Amino acid sequence: MLVRAGFIAFLLLWLISPSVAAEVRLLEGWTRSPPPGVDRLAIYGKLVNDGRSPIVLSRLELAGAAHVMLHETIMDAGLMRMRHIDQIELSPSETVVLAPQGLHLMVMGLERSPQAGETLTIKATTQLDETHIFSVQVLPITALGPIVN
Numbered sequence: 848m849l850v851r852a853g854f855i856a857f858l859l860l861w862l863i864s865p866s867v868a869a870e871v872r873l874l875e876g877w878t879r880s881p882p883p884g885v886d887r888l889a890i891y892g893k894l895v896n897d898g899r900s901p902i903v904l905s906r907l908e909l910a911g912a913a914h915v916m917l918h919e920t921i922m923d924a925g926l927m928r929m930r931h932i933d934q935i936e937l938s939p940s941e942t943v944v945l946a947p948q949g950l951h952l953m954v955m956g957l958e959r960s961p962q963a964g965e966t967l968t969i970k971a972t973t974q975l976d977e978t979h980i981f982s983v984q985v986l987p988i989t990a991l992g993p994i995v996n
């Protein structure tokens with residue numbers, strides 16, 4: 848209910864100030880090529896809201912994959928587990944770091960394994976139905992972090 852009230856308030860704000868553009872980007876997006884037989888991978892990088900309005904990412908998609916969702920990594924009785932998070936909300940100027948053993952975008956149900964050297968294109972849709980494209984470098988399975996030019 849709180850979420851819905853916030854959403855309506857935000858819509859009203861948007862209607863009375865149409866020049867406020869929301870911009871969300873994924874900087875230094877990277878992932879590791881999955882091992883043979885594994886149809887999932889985790890995407891890391893920095894999610895940034897460059898706009899002046901809050902952004903909620905309501906849908907994430909990758910062609911050739913069944914699902915893309917936000918996961919967090921938690922310790923549960925000494926075991927590392929992943930938990931699904933419903934919504935990603937970014938305040939203006941906020942940066943959310945996605946990193947191994949932390950938050951990540953989880954891609955599941957890949958039709959084929961992306962290979963190192965490829966670039967994946969994630970389509971992100973906001974609560975205002977705006978779409979943004981996130982580029983993700985596919986690195987070798989042994990990679991520890993992004994290649995930053």
Ligand SMILES: [Cu+2]
Binds near residue numbers: 889918929951952953
């Ligand atoms: Cu995950």
